[in-house]
Amino acid sequence: MNLACATCPVKESAACAVLTPEEREAMATAGRTRVLKRGEMLFAAGDEDAACATLLSGALKVSAVDIDGNEQILALVHPAGFIGELFAPFAHHDVVALTESRLCTFAKADIERAIEDYPAMARALLRRSQADLLATRNLLELTGHASAEARLAALLHDFAAAASDSSCHLAQHFELPLTRGEIGNMLGLTIETVSRKLGELEDMGAIKREGKRGIALRNPELLHEISGR
Amino acid sequence: MNLACATCPVKESAACAVLTPEEREAMATAGRTRVLKRGEMLFAAGDEDAACATLLSGALKVSAVDIDGNEQILALVHPAGFIGELFAPFAHHDVVALTESRLCTFAKADIERAIEDYPAMARALLRRSQADLLATRNLLELTGHASAEARLAALLHDFAAAASDSSCHLAQHFELPLTRGEIGNMLGLTIETVSRKLGELEDMGAIKREGKRGIALRNPELLHEISGR
DNA sequence: CGCATACTTGACGTCATTCAAACCGTGTGG
DNA sequence: CCACACGGTTTGAATGACGTCAAGTATGCG
Numbered sequence: 001m002n003l004a005c006a007t008c009p010v011k012e013s014a015a016c017a018v019l020t021p022e023e024r025e026a027m028a029t030a031g032r033t034r035v036l037k038r039g040e041m042l043f044a045a046g047d048e049d050a051a052c053a054t055l056l057s058g059a060l061k062v063s064a065v066d067i068d069g070n071e072q073i074l075a076l077v078h079p080a081g082f083i084g085e086l087f088a089p090f091a092h093h094d095v096v097a098l099t100e101s102r103l104c105t106f107a108k109a110d111i112e113r114a115i116e117d118y119p120a121m122a123r124a125l126l127r128r129s130q131a132d133l134l135a136t137r138n139l140l141e142l143t144g145h146a147s148a149e150a151r152l153a154a155l156l157h158d159f160a161a162a163a164s165d166s167s168c169h170l171a172q173h174f175e176l177p178l179t180r181g182e183i184g185n186m187l188g189l190t191i192e193t194v195s196r197k198l199g200e201l202e203d204m205g206a207i208k209r210e211g212k213r214g215i216a217l218r219n220p221e222l223l224h225e226i227s228g229r
Numbered sequence: 230m231n232l233a234c235a236t237c238p239v240k241e242s243a244a245c246a247v248l249t250p251e252e253r254e255a256m257a258t259a260g261r262t263r264v265l266k267r268g269e270m271l272f273a274a275g276d277e278d279a280a281c282a283t284l285l286s287g288a289l290k291v292s293a294v295d296i297d298g299n300e301q302i303l304a305l306v307h308p309a310g311f312i313g314e315l316f317a318p319f320a321h322h323d324v325v326a327l328t329e330s331r332l333c334t335f336a337k338a339d340i341e342r343a344i345e346d347y348p349a350m351a352r353a354l355l356r357r358s359q360a361d362l363l364a365t366r367n368l369l370e371l372t373g374h375a376s377a378e379a380r381l382a383a384l385l386h387d388f389a390a391a392a393s394d395s396s397c398h399l400a401q402h403f404e405l406p407l408t409r410g411e412i413g414n415m416l417g418l419t420i421e422t423v424s425r426k427l428g429e430l431e432d433m434g435a436i437k438r439e440g441k442r443g444i445a446l447r448n449p450e451l452l453h454e455i456s457g458r
Numbered sequence: 459c460g461c462a463t464a465c466t467t468g469a470c471g472t473c474a475t476t477c478a479a480a481c482c483g484t485g486t487g488g
Numbered sequence: 489c490c491a492c493a494c495g496g497t498t499t500g501a502a503t504g505a506c507g508t509c510a511a512g513t514a515t516g517c518g
Binding site: 466468469470474476477479481484485488 | 498
């Protein structure tokens with residue numbers, strides 16, 4: 001399916017927003033949209049010609065799997081995010097849809113050509129790469145020293161911020177995009193610990209669980225306090 | 230002190246290697262070399278006009294300090310590495326010299342201008358940023374699930390690889406660039422655990438400690454095994 | 459020499475994991 | 489409609505790995 005940039009939900013914020021209409025048109029003929037259902041994989045670690053993509057809607061996870069089959073989630077990708085390891089001969093990580101997701105995919109060669117031909121594109125991807133780097137370092141900081149409780153509080157705080165449209169305020173209600181197991185894989189904890197600590201955060205009045213996936217913020221200030229940042 | 234690119238030890242591999250001689254000359258007039266002694270700081274988290282820099286020799290650490298004063302090392306910077314958060318209004322992390330280090334520093338504005346004016350520079354920094362991202366994710370993967378022993382084994386393996394000139398082979402002897410405390414801050418462990426596990430790795434014949442900082446590889450295969458990768 | 463800094467070692471405590479069992483919502487088939 | 493299986497989740501009890509606290513040992517520097 002060909003791209004329809006005119007109706008693209010992230011045309012203002014994605015990397016291609018910096019292109020001129022003509023340049024974007026050229027990109028559009030090279031790209032294809034693709035829909036992934038929950039659990040479907042965009043590419044796997046080791047793939048030699050892994051695609052690149054901009055996420056239009058939904059959510060993805062970037063994860064590594066060690067020799068005993070344990071998954072570690074390294075990053076989440078939100079709409080307007082860019083996926084693809086540009087200068088690597090093969091992908092180092094798996095990329096999987098967390099929810100039904102729409103993507104705008106390109107062959108790696110097309111992106112590499114765009115970087116050469118459109119300097120603005122290279123700058124936009126540099127900006128995005130630096131942002132990804134910062135996000136990954138924040139996660140690293142979190143998983144390094146903090147207690148299970150603090151990690152979970154910080155993650156919930158981040159999700160509340162991500163679920164709100166105004167980036168400076170928190171959503172009071174939101175759905176967890178991850179299962180307990182995935183939260184554990186992201187924070188370096190077990191399913192059981194995640195479940196227990198969520199219960200404790202509820203007991204102390206910071207949050208309220210609403211069904212399996214729903215979370216309501218009861219005391220954002222307390223949550224922030226617990227997260228230790 | 231003005232830059233002397235002709236004698237630069239990383240002129241082949243640093244970001245500015247992609248510039249033409251004229252472009253490089255223009256950069257050289259904007260930059261200054263600087264020497265940091267062990268423990269000296271290039272910039273601190275929160276600095277509004279943190280410099281950017283290419284590391285010529287020595288080693289740096291990028292670290293965050295949480296509210297109770299605990300340091301967490303997020304990355305190490307080796308020669309030819311680039312330091313600087315390009316699109317952030319202020320620095321998010323501290324950057325400190327681990328050993329006496331020589332740097333080639335630029336005002337952030339100069340780098341931003343270079344990115345605009347020299348597309349090759351933007352591409353080079355993108356490449357470097359992606360490499361940094363991968364390195365940070367590798368560290369995240371390591372600290373996520375692995376046991377203290379596995380983390381330490383993997384770190385030693387990485388250091389052995391970094392200390393060797395041929396990137397595909399390991400150095401049989403090398404000096405740790407970090408104190409026990411810094412290793413702990415990097416891997417999310419305490420000084421005591423690092424010390425104990427080093428002792429255990431020695432007992433099982435994987436390594437041998439030589440003085441405070443020296444390490445000799447006894448059984449690289451075993452080390453790799455223990456690291457779980 | 460004396461002090462500071464880094465490292466090692468031991469005893470003990472704690473928090474997260476592990477193992478085990480039960481629970482809940484959902485979909486499937488009888 | 490109920491029985492049942494299944495994935496995700498919750499809860500409990502026991503274990504163990506790492507952290508904490510506290511001494512004690514190099515190494516180096518003024």
